[in-house]
Amino acid sequence: MSIRIFSARRIVTMDPSLPEATHVAVRGGKVLGVGPLEELHDLGDYELDERFADKVILPGFVEGHSHALEGAIWKYLYLGYFPRTDPTGRLWEGVKSLAQMQQRLRQAAALPAGEPLVAWGFDPVYFDGVRLDKRALDEAVGERPVVVFHASLHVLSVNSTMLRLSGLDRHAGVEGIMLGADGCPNGELQEMAAMHGIFEALGRNLFEEVSSVDALRAYGAVARRAGVTTITDLYNPLTDAGIAALREVAAADDYPVRLVPAMSALAWPADQGVARLQACSEWSTERLHFGLVKLMTDGSIQGYTARMKWPGYHDGHPNGMWNAPPEALQQFVLDYHQAGLQLHIHTNGDEAVDLMLDAIEEALTLWPRPDHRHTLQHCQFISQAKLRRAAKLGVCLNMFANHIYYWGDIHRERTLGYARSRRLEPLASALRLGIPTAIHSDAPVTPLGPLFTAWCAVERRTASGAELGTHERLSVAQALHTITLGAAYTLRLDHLVGSLEVGKYADMVVLDEDPFEVAPDRLRAIRIAATVLGGRVHEN
Known part of the structure; x- marks a missing residue:
């Protein structure tokens, strides 16, 4: 099994016993040695890889809380407040007003008849006094079901068509199904239990698209x-x-x-x-x-x-x-x-x-x-x-x-x-x-x-x-x-x-x-x- 030694301008190891080095030896996918090159000669014959000689190496980053939904959600329309780059490298400008959000929904609504329009990232907290309800979504797209995930993924909003399709328009008083001034569901659904009615109507749970x-x-x-x-x-x-x-x-x-x-x-x-x-x-x-x-x-x-x-x-x-x-x-x-x-x-x-x-x-x-x-x-x-x-x-x-x-x-x-x-x-x-x-x-x-x-x-x-x-x-x-x-x-x-x-x-x-x-x-x-x-x- 061959040995490869990577060189770098600096290697930060996160090992308190040897915090820094210039070379790291690898065999069989694992670290075989760390240190200056002269201290690694006794490991045996090796191939010196100098492609990173002018760069800095750290242990690979460990992301301890994220979601594989990151790999699926970009097939849906982005409506976030902040600019964001999708996995293809395309930059999406942020949505800075309710009118901009509605316009982006209209532009994306060229779908086969009846197919739901799903979007994500909208954050009403940045729009003073605005809660994204069915009326605002109906004004944008009324002829097909619309589902908009909020940025936190703990809230979603739907239009009247989606409410009727799911039957949630008849569920006033259920926790998480928010009501308007008329006492009827207003299209905002908070937390997972309320969202499941929408997933059932769609025929898919968007959180399971990680599968x-x-x-x-x-x-x-x-x-x-x-x-x-x-x-x-x-x-x-x-x-x-x-x-x-x-x-x-x-x-x-x-x-x-x-x-x-x-x-x-x-x-x-x-x-x-x-x-x-x-x-x-x-x-x-x-x-x-x-x-x-x-x-x-x-x-x-x-x-x-x-x-x-x-x-x-x-x-x-x-x-x-x-x-x-x-x-x-x-x-x-x-x-x-x-x-x-x-x-x-x-x-x-x-x-x-x-x-x-x-x-x-x-x-x-x-x-x-x-x-x-x-x-x-x-x-x-x-x-x-x-x-x-x-x-x-x-x-x-x-x-x-x-x-x-x-x-x-x-x-x-x-x-x-x-x-x-x-x-x-x-x-x-x-x-x-x-x-x-x-x-x-x-x-x-x-x-x-x-x-x-x-x-x-x-x-x-x-x-x-x-x-x-x-x-x-x-x-x-x-x-x-x-x-x-x-x-x-x-x-x-x-x-x-x-x-x-x-x-x-x-x-x-x-x-x-x-x-x-x-x-x-x-x-x-x-x-x-x-x-x-x-x-x-x-x-x-």
Whole structure:
């Protein structure tokens, strides 16, 4: 088995015993040695690969919270507020007004008769006083069903035709089906339970479109271009078709990433979910890792569906909603913990954080586990007291750092106010308390790009350029750790990926510039030259 030694201007290893090097030796897809070239001669005959000699190598980025929906959603119409580039490289301008949104829908409506028009990314929080209801959609397209996912993916809006087709126009009073002044459903549907009526009428669940080989291939391609070598799909129903697709793409020699799907807990009764996830373990390979379960508690703060403690939303908006009764959510934690599985728990509002910390504490009291690594995902709004409690319970955090840029201004002005917005994503506090911490993009909610996510954690600047919570800034070194070894730890993969150490997979990202030498504000602009997965090079 041949040895290849990659050279670089600088190699940042994330290994505290050997933080930097100039060469890394690879054999059989794993790291055989790290150091200066003269110290690697004793490994045997080798091929020296100098194509990256003027570049900087880091461990491949680990995206601990995103969704394979990123690989499927671009076949639908983009209606987001911010400009965004699709997987083909096309730049979509942002939608800045309701009129622009309606015009884009009209332009896209040239479909076969009766075929639904599906769009995504719309964010009404950026349009003061606007809620996207059936009337606004009817004005744009009335003759065919229209479905518009909001940016958070926790809310969707439909037109009157879609309401009638689904039968939801007759379901006033059901939680999540919002009503207009006339007491009738107004076309806005909040959270998963309300959305399922639309999916049934469409004949497909859009969240299950990740069960496609093409979607997973597109997902891997997007990840590779962003420098990611290990990526999660943190809401996978793990249907038979979905498992087959995961196994097929992961088995392909040219697939550029390692996949970590997390089973959607709410898609299964707990006993069946436990059995299914345990059965999947036999299909784990070097590039496909089963074992995680994702539990959805509340919604999003900017969508007003997160559960908030007193004093609630800064602008007086009513509290959000649960995706299942609180007692059911707590029971899921007990069931999966008792089965020895690792939970990744969506918690946005501080009331949701409280509920889940209570559940984890109860589970640990009944069935102690010293290294459970249950992880609170997003965890955008958590008090210092709850951080200390999380540390005591051994809980990990994976925070949505991109949120600072995309919705920081909204939280300052509307949802949280001045004081509380300063502790949005309290990353520095978490690290000071020794909590294992990662950061993420939640793609497709925001674009997949770990260097941008790291920039958000370092600069803490909103879209308007305002600084938000500067006392919670990370250093560049800390931010890079959260997108490599920190994220790997939360996935229970830190023994395999996240750093360049002997025996680990030879997964690397190659950068044109040194993130420690450029100004912190330029961190997000560093070009990804290539990734290396198990020693195989994928150049951009």
